[in-house]
Amino acid sequence: MxxxxxxxxxxxxxxxxxxxxxxxxxxxxxxxxxxxxxxxxxxxxxxxxxxxxRGQVLSASLWPARPLALMRLIGFFLWHSLRGGLDVTLRAFRRPLPLKPDLIDYPLRLPPGPTPILMASLVSLMPGTLAVICEGRLRVHVLDRHSDWYRDLERLEQRIGDVYHIDRAQWNDVPNHSDHN
Amino acid sequence: MDQPTFGLILNLISTLLACGGALFFIAGTVGLLRLPDLYSRLHALTKADNLGLGLIMLAVLPQAPDLFFALKMLLLWVLVMIAGATGAHLIAKRAVRGDGEDIL
Structure with missing residues:
Protein backbone atom coordinates (compact mmCIF):
# COMPACT_ATOMS: atom_id res chain seq x y z
CA MET A 1 0.00 0.00 0.00
CA ARG A 54 2.60 0.82 8.61
CA GLY A 55 0.96 -2.21 7.05
CA GLN A 56 -2.49 -1.16 8.20
CA VAL A 57 -5.63 -1.74 6.23
CA LEU A 58 -7.19 1.69 6.15
CA SER A 59 -10.74 0.45 5.72
CA ALA A 60 -12.21 1.97 8.84
CA SER A 61 -11.83 5.58 9.82
CA LEU A 62 -10.20 6.38 13.16
CA TRP A 63 -12.84 8.94 14.00
CA PRO A 64 -16.13 7.63 15.34
CA ALA A 65 -18.92 8.12 12.87
CA ARG A 66 -21.78 8.06 15.34
CA PRO A 67 -21.57 10.20 18.50
CA LEU A 68 -24.67 8.58 20.00
CA ALA A 69 -23.26 5.08 19.58
CA LEU A 70 -19.99 6.34 21.08
CA MET A 71 -21.84 7.60 24.16
CA ARG A 72 -23.51 4.19 24.51
CA LEU A 73 -20.14 2.46 24.17
CA ILE A 74 -18.64 4.71 26.88
CA GLY A 75 -21.59 4.03 29.20
CA PHE A 76 -21.35 0.29 28.57
CA PHE A 77 -17.61 0.38 29.17
CA LEU A 78 -17.80 2.41 32.41
CA TRP A 79 -20.44 0.09 33.88
CA HIS A 80 -18.50 -3.02 32.95
CA SER A 81 -15.15 -1.70 34.16
CA LEU A 82 -16.82 -1.01 37.52
CA ARG A 83 -18.06 -4.60 37.52
CA GLY A 84 -14.60 -5.76 36.42
CA GLY A 85 -12.85 -4.02 39.31
CA LEU A 86 -15.34 -5.39 41.85
CA ASP A 87 -15.10 -8.89 40.38
CA VAL A 88 -11.31 -9.11 40.57
CA THR A 89 -11.31 -7.50 44.05
CA LEU A 90 -13.69 -10.14 45.42
CA ARG A 91 -11.61 -12.89 43.83
CA ALA A 92 -8.32 -11.55 45.21
CA PHE A 93 -9.54 -11.71 48.83
CA ARG A 94 -11.21 -15.16 48.70
CA ARG A 95 -9.64 -18.30 50.06
CA PRO A 96 -9.16 -20.57 48.20
CA LEU A 97 -8.82 -18.45 45.08
CA PRO A 98 -11.96 -18.81 42.93
CA LEU A 99 -10.17 -19.19 39.60
CA LYS A 100 -10.70 -21.37 36.55
CA PRO A 101 -8.38 -19.55 34.16
CA ASP A 102 -8.25 -20.34 30.48
CA LEU A 103 -6.73 -18.88 27.33
CA ILE A 104 -9.20 -18.95 24.44
CA ASP A 105 -9.43 -17.72 20.86
CA TYR A 106 -12.19 -15.22 20.25
CA PRO A 107 -13.43 -15.33 16.63
CA LEU A 108 -13.19 -11.63 15.88
CA ARG A 109 -15.68 -10.32 13.35
CA LEU A 110 -14.47 -6.72 13.23
CA PRO A 111 -12.38 -5.95 10.13
CA PRO A 112 -8.60 -5.49 10.53
CA GLY A 113 -7.47 -1.96 11.33
CA PRO A 114 -7.92 0.23 14.40
CA THR A 115 -11.11 -1.37 15.73
CA PRO A 116 -9.59 -4.69 16.97
CA ILE A 117 -6.99 -2.64 18.88
CA LEU A 118 -9.74 -0.62 20.54
CA MET A 119 -11.60 -3.85 21.27
CA ALA A 120 -8.51 -5.42 22.87
CA SER A 121 -7.90 -2.37 25.06
CA LEU A 122 -11.48 -2.28 26.31
CA VAL A 123 -11.68 -6.05 26.82
CA SER A 124 -8.79 -5.91 29.28
CA LEU A 125 -10.78 -3.60 31.55
CA MET A 126 -14.00 -5.69 31.41
CA PRO A 127 -14.82 -8.27 34.10
CA GLY A 128 -12.65 -11.38 34.03
CA THR A 129 -11.15 -10.94 30.56
CA LEU A 130 -7.70 -9.91 29.33
CA ALA A 131 -7.07 -9.52 25.62
CA VAL A 132 -4.01 -10.20 23.50
CA ILE A 133 -3.79 -9.64 19.76
CA CYS A 134 -1.37 -12.24 18.47
CA GLU A 135 -0.74 -12.85 14.76
CA GLY A 136 -3.99 -11.22 13.74
CA ARG A 137 -6.12 -13.20 16.19
CA LEU A 138 -7.73 -11.98 19.36
CA ARG A 139 -6.85 -14.25 22.25
CA VAL A 140 -8.63 -13.72 25.53
CA HIS A 141 -7.50 -14.86 28.95
CA VAL A 142 -10.50 -15.46 31.21
CA LEU A 143 -10.42 -15.80 34.99
CA ASP A 144 -13.43 -18.09 35.10
CA ARG A 145 -14.23 -20.04 31.98
CA HIS A 146 -17.75 -20.78 33.26
CA SER A 147 -18.77 -17.13 33.58
CA ASP A 148 -20.76 -15.30 30.90
CA TRP A 149 -17.73 -13.52 29.44
CA TYR A 150 -18.58 -14.62 25.90
CA ARG A 151 -21.88 -12.70 25.90
CA ASP A 152 -20.12 -9.56 27.20
CA LEU A 153 -17.48 -9.77 24.47
CA GLU A 154 -20.11 -10.16 21.75
CA ARG A 155 -22.02 -7.15 23.03
CA LEU A 156 -18.83 -5.07 23.25
CA GLU A 157 -17.90 -6.05 19.69
CA GLN A 158 -21.35 -5.07 18.42
CA ARG A 159 -21.16 -1.69 20.13
CA ILE A 160 -17.73 -0.95 18.67
CA GLY A 161 -19.09 -1.95 15.25
CA ASP A 162 -22.01 0.45 15.75
CA VAL A 163 -19.69 3.34 16.59
CA TYR A 164 -17.65 2.84 13.43
CA HIS A 165 -20.63 2.22 11.16
CA ILE A 166 -19.54 -1.32 10.46
CA ASP A 167 -22.41 -3.32 9.08
CA ARG A 168 -22.98 -6.70 10.63
CA ALA A 169 -23.27 -8.06 7.06
CA GLN A 170 -19.74 -6.90 6.20
CA TRP A 171 -18.21 -8.54 9.23
CA ASN A 172 -15.55 -11.13 8.71
CA ASP A 173 -16.84 -14.63 9.05
CA VAL A 174 -14.09 -16.54 10.78
CA PRO A 175 -15.79 -19.39 12.64
CA ASN A 176 -12.90 -21.82 11.99
CA HIS A 177 -11.17 -21.24 15.35
CA SER A 178 -14.07 -20.85 17.75
CA ASP A 179 -13.09 -23.23 20.53
CA HIS A 180 -14.65 -21.10 23.23
CA ASN A 181 -16.57 -23.74 25.16
CA MET B 1 -29.17 24.23 52.45
CA ASP B 2 -26.63 26.66 53.94
CA GLN B 3 -23.01 26.90 52.88
CA PRO B 4 -21.21 25.04 55.73
CA THR B 5 -23.57 22.04 55.54
CA PHE B 6 -23.09 21.82 51.79
CA GLY B 7 -19.31 21.92 52.22
CA LEU B 8 -19.49 19.23 54.88
CA ILE B 9 -21.51 16.94 52.61
CA LEU B 10 -19.06 17.48 49.74
CA ASN B 11 -16.15 16.63 52.04
CA LEU B 12 -17.95 13.51 53.24
CA ILE B 13 -18.56 12.36 49.65
CA SER B 14 -14.90 13.00 48.78
CA THR B 15 -13.70 11.05 51.83
CA LEU B 16 -15.92 8.07 51.06
CA LEU B 17 -14.86 7.97 47.40
CA ALA B 18 -11.16 8.29 48.30
CA CYS B 19 -11.46 5.44 50.82
CA GLY B 20 -13.18 3.31 48.20
CA GLY B 21 -10.39 4.12 45.72
CA ALA B 22 -7.70 3.20 48.25
CA LEU B 23 -9.50 -0.10 48.89
CA PHE B 24 -9.32 -1.00 45.19
CA PHE B 25 -5.61 -0.11 45.04
CA ILE B 26 -5.04 -2.43 48.02
CA ALA B 27 -7.11 -5.11 46.26
CA GLY B 28 -4.98 -4.72 43.14
CA THR B 29 -1.83 -5.23 45.19
CA VAL B 30 -3.27 -8.20 47.09
CA GLY B 31 -4.27 -9.69 43.75
CA LEU B 32 -0.76 -9.15 42.39
CA LEU B 33 0.70 -11.00 45.38
CA ARG B 34 -1.87 -13.78 45.73
CA LEU B 35 -2.91 -14.72 42.19
CA PRO B 36 -0.94 -17.63 40.77
CA ASP B 37 0.12 -16.70 37.24
CA LEU B 38 1.11 -13.76 35.08
CA TYR B 39 -2.23 -13.34 33.30
CA SER B 40 -4.34 -13.42 36.46
CA ARG B 41 -2.03 -10.89 38.08
CA LEU B 42 -2.46 -8.60 35.10
CA HIS B 43 -6.24 -8.89 35.55
CA ALA B 44 -5.94 -7.67 39.13
CA LEU B 45 -3.54 -4.84 38.32
CA THR B 46 -5.36 -3.36 35.34
CA LYS B 47 -8.93 -3.61 36.55
CA ALA B 48 -8.66 -2.89 40.28
CA ASP B 49 -6.14 -0.07 39.90
CA ASN B 50 -8.14 1.53 37.11
CA LEU B 51 -11.26 1.53 39.27
CA GLY B 52 -9.27 2.80 42.26
CA LEU B 53 -7.88 5.70 40.28
CA GLY B 54 -11.36 6.47 38.91
CA LEU B 55 -12.79 6.72 42.42
CA ILE B 56 -9.92 8.88 43.69
CA MET B 57 -10.38 11.12 40.66
CA LEU B 58 -14.10 11.43 41.51
CA ALA B 59 -13.14 12.20 45.13
CA VAL B 60 -10.94 15.10 44.01
CA LEU B 61 -13.57 16.56 41.63
CA PRO B 62 -15.77 18.22 44.32
CA GLN B 63 -12.62 19.91 45.67
CA ALA B 64 -11.61 21.23 42.25
CA PRO B 65 -10.99 25.01 42.29
CA ASP B 66 -12.08 25.47 38.66
CA LEU B 67 -13.31 23.64 35.58
CA PHE B 68 -9.81 23.48 34.09
CA PHE B 69 -8.58 21.47 37.07
CA ALA B 70 -11.56 19.11 36.84
CA LEU B 71 -10.93 18.51 33.15
CA LYS B 72 -7.28 17.80 33.91
CA MET B 73 -8.30 15.15 36.46
CA LEU B 74 -10.58 13.44 33.93
CA LEU B 75 -7.82 13.60 31.33
CA LEU B 76 -5.32 12.02 33.73
CA TRP B 77 -7.67 9.14 34.38
CA VAL B 78 -8.23 8.51 30.67
CA LEU B 79 -4.48 8.66 29.95
CA VAL B 80 -3.61 6.27 32.78
CA MET B 81 -6.37 3.94 31.57
CA ILE B 82 -4.92 3.91 28.04
CA ALA B 83 -1.39 3.40 29.37
CA GLY B 84 -2.56 0.60 31.69
CA ALA B 85 -4.46 -1.26 28.98
CA THR B 86 -1.55 -0.91 26.53
CA GLY B 87 1.02 -2.04 29.09
CA ALA B 88 -1.07 -5.05 30.08
CA HIS B 89 -1.52 -5.92 26.41
CA LEU B 90 2.22 -5.79 25.71
CA ILE B 91 3.11 -7.93 28.73
CA ALA B 92 0.39 -10.49 27.91
CA LYS B 93 1.46 -10.56 24.26
CA ARG B 94 5.04 -11.46 25.16
CA ALA B 95 3.75 -14.14 27.51
CA VAL B 96 1.51 -15.64 24.81
CA ARG B 97 4.43 -15.76 22.37
CA GLY B 98 6.60 -17.20 25.12
CA ASP B 99 9.60 -15.09 24.18
CA GLY B 100 9.92 -13.21 27.46
CA GLU B 101 12.67 -14.04 29.90
CA ASP B 102 11.53 -15.47 33.22
CA ILE B 103 7.92 -14.39 32.71
CA LEU B 104 6.38 -16.24 35.66
Whole structure:
Protein backbone atom coordinates (compact mmCIF):
# COMPACT_ATOMS: atom_id res chain seq x y z
CA MET A 1 0.00 0.00 0.00
CA UNK A 2 1.37 3.41 -0.89
CA UNK A 3 0.99 6.32 1.49
CA UNK A 4 0.48 9.72 -0.05
CA UNK A 5 2.55 12.55 1.39
CA UNK A 6 -0.43 14.88 2.04
CA UNK A 7 -2.20 12.16 4.02
CA UNK A 8 0.96 11.59 6.08
CA UNK A 9 1.47 15.31 6.74
CA UNK A 10 -2.18 15.78 7.71
CA UNK A 11 -2.06 12.86 10.14
CA UNK A 12 1.22 14.11 11.61
CA UNK A 13 -0.11 17.66 12.07
CA UNK A 14 -3.27 16.38 13.77
CA UNK A 15 -1.20 14.37 16.21
CA UNK A 16 1.24 17.20 16.90
CA UNK A 17 -1.67 19.51 17.77
CA UNK A 18 -3.42 16.89 19.90
CA UNK A 19 -0.32 15.89 21.88
CA UNK A 20 0.76 19.54 22.32
CA UNK A 21 -2.72 20.32 23.68
CA UNK A 22 -2.55 17.34 26.06
CA UNK A 23 0.85 18.41 27.37
CA UNK A 24 -0.32 22.01 27.75
CA UNK A 25 -3.36 20.84 29.75
CA UNK A 26 -1.30 18.53 31.96
CA UNK A 27 1.31 21.17 32.79
CA UNK A 28 -1.08 24.13 33.22
CA UNK A 29 0.60 25.85 30.27
CA UNK A 30 3.94 26.49 32.04
CA UNK A 31 6.74 27.64 29.72
CA UNK A 32 9.51 25.59 31.38
CA UNK A 33 7.38 22.47 31.03
CA UNK A 34 6.77 23.21 27.34
CA UNK A 35 10.53 23.11 26.70
CA UNK A 36 10.75 19.74 28.45
CA UNK A 37 7.71 18.31 26.70
CA UNK A 38 8.47 19.40 23.13
CA UNK A 39 10.79 16.48 22.23
CA UNK A 40 8.27 14.00 23.62
CA UNK A 41 5.35 15.58 21.79
CA UNK A 42 7.35 15.43 18.57
CA UNK A 43 8.55 11.84 18.96
CA UNK A 44 5.12 10.61 20.07
CA UNK A 45 3.49 12.26 17.04
CA UNK A 46 6.03 10.78 14.61
CA UNK A 47 5.82 7.28 16.14
CA UNK A 48 2.03 7.38 16.16
CA UNK A 49 1.85 8.48 12.51
CA UNK A 50 4.35 5.86 11.35
CA UNK A 51 2.43 3.14 13.22
CA UNK A 52 -0.81 4.34 11.70
CA UNK A 53 0.47 3.92 8.14
CA ARG A 54 2.60 0.82 8.61
CA GLY A 55 0.96 -2.21 7.05
CA GLN A 56 -2.49 -1.16 8.20
CA VAL A 57 -5.63 -1.74 6.23
CA LEU A 58 -7.19 1.69 6.15
CA SER A 59 -10.74 0.45 5.72
CA ALA A 60 -12.21 1.97 8.84
CA SER A 61 -11.83 5.58 9.82
CA LEU A 62 -10.20 6.38 13.16
CA TRP A 63 -12.84 8.94 14.00
CA PRO A 64 -16.13 7.63 15.34
CA ALA A 65 -18.92 8.12 12.87
CA ARG A 66 -21.78 8.06 15.34
CA PRO A 67 -21.57 10.20 18.50
CA LEU A 68 -24.67 8.58 20.00
CA ALA A 69 -23.26 5.08 19.58
CA LEU A 70 -19.99 6.34 21.08
CA MET A 71 -21.84 7.60 24.16
CA ARG A 72 -23.51 4.19 24.51
CA LEU A 73 -20.14 2.46 24.17
CA ILE A 74 -18.64 4.71 26.88
CA GLY A 75 -21.59 4.03 29.20
CA PHE A 76 -21.35 0.29 28.57
CA PHE A 77 -17.61 0.38 29.17
CA LEU A 78 -17.80 2.41 32.41
CA TRP A 79 -20.44 0.09 33.88
CA HIS A 80 -18.50 -3.02 32.95
CA SER A 81 -15.15 -1.70 34.16
CA LEU A 82 -16.82 -1.01 37.52
CA ARG A 83 -18.06 -4.60 37.52
CA GLY A 84 -14.60 -5.76 36.42
CA GLY A 85 -12.85 -4.02 39.31
CA LEU A 86 -15.34 -5.39 41.85
CA ASP A 87 -15.10 -8.89 40.38
CA VAL A 88 -11.31 -9.11 40.57
CA THR A 89 -11.31 -7.50 44.05
CA LEU A 90 -13.69 -10.14 45.42
CA ARG A 91 -11.61 -12.89 43.83
CA ALA A 92 -8.32 -11.55 45.21
CA PHE A 93 -9.54 -11.71 48.83
CA ARG A 94 -11.21 -15.16 48.70
CA ARG A 95 -9.64 -18.30 50.06
CA PRO A 96 -9.16 -20.57 48.20
CA LEU A 97 -8.82 -18.45 45.08
CA PRO A 98 -11.96 -18.81 42.93
CA LEU A 99 -10.17 -19.19 39.60
CA LYS A 100 -10.70 -21.37 36.55
CA PRO A 101 -8.38 -19.55 34.16
CA ASP A 102 -8.25 -20.34 30.48
CA LEU A 103 -6.73 -18.88 27.33
CA ILE A 104 -9.20 -18.95 24.44
CA ASP A 105 -9.43 -17.72 20.86
CA TYR A 106 -12.19 -15.22 20.25
CA PRO A 107 -13.43 -15.33 16.63
CA LEU A 108 -13.19 -11.63 15.88
CA ARG A 109 -15.68 -10.32 13.35
CA LEU A 110 -14.47 -6.72 13.23
CA PRO A 111 -12.38 -5.95 10.13
CA PRO A 112 -8.60 -5.49 10.53
CA GLY A 113 -7.47 -1.96 11.33
CA PRO A 114 -7.92 0.23 14.40
CA THR A 115 -11.11 -1.37 15.73
CA PRO A 116 -9.59 -4.69 16.97
CA ILE A 117 -6.99 -2.64 18.88
CA LEU A 118 -9.74 -0.62 20.54
CA MET A 119 -11.60 -3.85 21.27
CA ALA A 120 -8.51 -5.42 22.87
CA SER A 121 -7.90 -2.37 25.06
CA LEU A 122 -11.48 -2.28 26.31
CA VAL A 123 -11.68 -6.05 26.82
CA SER A 124 -8.79 -5.91 29.28
CA LEU A 125 -10.78 -3.60 31.55
CA MET A 126 -14.00 -5.69 31.41
CA PRO A 127 -14.82 -8.27 34.10
CA GLY A 128 -12.65 -11.38 34.03
CA THR A 129 -11.15 -10.94 30.56
CA LEU A 130 -7.70 -9.91 29.33
CA ALA A 131 -7.07 -9.52 25.62
CA VAL A 132 -4.01 -10.20 23.50
CA ILE A 133 -3.79 -9.64 19.76
CA CYS A 134 -1.37 -12.24 18.47
CA GLU A 135 -0.74 -12.85 14.76
CA GLY A 136 -3.99 -11.22 13.74
CA ARG A 137 -6.12 -13.20 16.19
CA LEU A 138 -7.73 -11.98 19.36
CA ARG A 139 -6.85 -14.25 22.25
CA VAL A 140 -8.63 -13.72 25.53
CA HIS A 141 -7.50 -14.86 28.95
CA VAL A 142 -10.50 -15.46 31.21
CA LEU A 143 -10.42 -15.80 34.99
CA ASP A 144 -13.43 -18.09 35.10
CA ARG A 145 -14.23 -20.04 31.98
CA HIS A 146 -17.75 -20.78 33.26
CA SER A 147 -18.77 -17.13 33.58
CA ASP A 148 -20.76 -15.30 30.90
CA TRP A 149 -17.73 -13.52 29.44
CA TYR A 150 -18.58 -14.62 25.90
CA ARG A 151 -21.88 -12.70 25.90
CA ASP A 152 -20.12 -9.56 27.20
CA LEU A 153 -17.48 -9.77 24.47
CA GLU A 154 -20.11 -10.16 21.75
CA ARG A 155 -22.02 -7.15 23.03
CA LEU A 156 -18.83 -5.07 23.25
CA GLU A 157 -17.90 -6.05 19.69
CA GLN A 158 -21.35 -5.07 18.42
CA ARG A 159 -21.16 -1.69 20.13
CA ILE A 160 -17.73 -0.95 18.67
CA GLY A 161 -19.09 -1.95 15.25
CA ASP A 162 -22.01 0.45 15.75
CA VAL A 163 -19.69 3.34 16.59
CA TYR A 164 -17.65 2.84 13.43
CA HIS A 165 -20.63 2.22 11.16
CA ILE A 166 -19.54 -1.32 10.46
CA ASP A 167 -22.41 -3.32 9.08
CA ARG A 168 -22.98 -6.70 10.63
CA ALA A 169 -23.27 -8.06 7.06
CA GLN A 170 -19.74 -6.90 6.20
CA TRP A 171 -18.21 -8.54 9.23
CA ASN A 172 -15.55 -11.13 8.71
CA ASP A 173 -16.84 -14.63 9.05
CA VAL A 174 -14.09 -16.54 10.78
CA PRO A 175 -15.79 -19.39 12.64
CA ASN A 176 -12.90 -21.82 11.99
CA HIS A 177 -11.17 -21.24 15.35
CA SER A 178 -14.07 -20.85 17.75
CA ASP A 179 -13.09 -23.23 20.53
CA HIS A 180 -14.65 -21.10 23.23
CA ASN A 181 -16.57 -23.74 25.16
CA MET B 1 -29.17 24.23 52.45
CA ASP B 2 -26.63 26.66 53.94
CA GLN B 3 -23.01 26.90 52.88
CA PRO B 4 -21.21 25.04 55.73
CA THR B 5 -23.57 22.04 55.54
CA PHE B 6 -23.09 21.82 51.79
CA GLY B 7 -19.31 21.92 52.22
CA LEU B 8 -19.49 19.23 54.88
CA ILE B 9 -21.51 16.94 52.61
CA LEU B 10 -19.06 17.48 49.74
CA ASN B 11 -16.15 16.63 52.04
CA LEU B 12 -17.95 13.51 53.24
CA ILE B 13 -18.56 12.36 49.65
CA SER B 14 -14.90 13.00 48.78
CA THR B 15 -13.70 11.05 51.83
CA LEU B 16 -15.92 8.07 51.06
CA LEU B 17 -14.86 7.97 47.40
CA ALA B 18 -11.16 8.29 48.30
CA CYS B 19 -11.46 5.44 50.82
CA GLY B 20 -13.18 3.31 48.20
CA GLY B 21 -10.39 4.12 45.72
CA ALA B 22 -7.70 3.20 48.25
CA LEU B 23 -9.50 -0.10 48.89
CA PHE B 24 -9.32 -1.00 45.19
CA PHE B 25 -5.61 -0.11 45.04
CA ILE B 26 -5.04 -2.43 48.02
CA ALA B 27 -7.11 -5.11 46.26
CA GLY B 28 -4.98 -4.72 43.14
CA THR B 29 -1.83 -5.23 45.19
CA VAL B 30 -3.27 -8.20 47.09
CA GLY B 31 -4.27 -9.69 43.75
CA LEU B 32 -0.76 -9.15 42.39
CA LEU B 33 0.70 -11.00 45.38
CA ARG B 34 -1.87 -13.78 45.73
CA LEU B 35 -2.91 -14.72 42.19
CA PRO B 36 -0.94 -17.63 40.77
CA ASP B 37 0.12 -16.70 37.24
CA LEU B 38 1.11 -13.76 35.08
CA TYR B 39 -2.23 -13.34 33.30
CA SER B 40 -4.34 -13.42 36.46
CA ARG B 41 -2.03 -10.89 38.08
CA LEU B 42 -2.46 -8.60 35.10
CA HIS B 43 -6.24 -8.89 35.55
CA ALA B 44 -5.94 -7.67 39.13
CA LEU B 45 -3.54 -4.84 38.32
CA THR B 46 -5.36 -3.36 35.34
CA LYS B 47 -8.93 -3.61 36.55
CA ALA B 48 -8.66 -2.89 40.28
CA ASP B 49 -6.14 -0.07 39.90
CA ASN B 50 -8.14 1.53 37.11
CA LEU B 51 -11.26 1.53 39.27
CA GLY B 52 -9.27 2.80 42.26
CA LEU B 53 -7.88 5.70 40.28
CA GLY B 54 -11.36 6.47 38.91
CA LEU B 55 -12.79 6.72 42.42
CA ILE B 56 -9.92 8.88 43.69
CA MET B 57 -10.38 11.12 40.66
CA LEU B 58 -14.10 11.43 41.51
CA ALA B 59 -13.14 12.20 45.13
CA VAL B 60 -10.94 15.10 44.01
CA LEU B 61 -13.57 16.56 41.63
CA PRO B 62 -15.77 18.22 44.32
CA GLN B 63 -12.62 19.91 45.67
CA ALA B 64 -11.61 21.23 42.25
CA PRO B 65 -10.99 25.01 42.29
CA ASP B 66 -12.08 25.47 38.66
CA LEU B 67 -13.31 23.64 35.58
CA PHE B 68 -9.81 23.48 34.09
CA PHE B 69 -8.58 21.47 37.07
CA ALA B 70 -11.56 19.11 36.84
CA LEU B 71 -10.93 18.51 33.15
CA LYS B 72 -7.28 17.80 33.91
CA MET B 73 -8.30 15.15 36.46
CA LEU B 74 -10.58 13.44 33.93
CA LEU B 75 -7.82 13.60 31.33
CA LEU B 76 -5.32 12.02 33.73
CA TRP B 77 -7.67 9.14 34.38
CA VAL B 78 -8.23 8.51 30.67
CA LEU B 79 -4.48 8.66 29.95
CA VAL B 80 -3.61 6.27 32.78
CA MET B 81 -6.37 3.94 31.57
CA ILE B 82 -4.92 3.91 28.04
CA ALA B 83 -1.39 3.40 29.37
CA GLY B 84 -2.56 0.60 31.69
CA ALA B 85 -4.46 -1.26 28.98
CA THR B 86 -1.55 -0.91 26.53
CA GLY B 87 1.02 -2.04 29.09
CA ALA B 88 -1.07 -5.05 30.08
CA HIS B 89 -1.52 -5.92 26.41
CA LEU B 90 2.22 -5.79 25.71
CA ILE B 91 3.11 -7.93 28.73
CA ALA B 92 0.39 -10.49 27.91
CA LYS B 93 1.46 -10.56 24.26
CA ARG B 94 5.04 -11.46 25.16
CA ALA B 95 3.75 -14.14 27.51
CA VAL B 96 1.51 -15.64 24.81
CA ARG B 97 4.43 -15.76 22.37
CA GLY B 98 6.60 -17.20 25.12
CA ASP B 99 9.60 -15.09 24.18
CA GLY B 100 9.92 -13.21 27.46
CA GLU B 101 12.67 -14.04 29.90
CA ASP B 102 11.53 -15.47 33.22
CA ILE B 103 7.92 -14.39 32.71
CA LEU B 104 6.38 -16.24 35.66
Missing amino acids: TVTLPAFVTALTQRLLLFALLWWLLTDGQHEAALFGAPFVLSAAVLSTVTRF
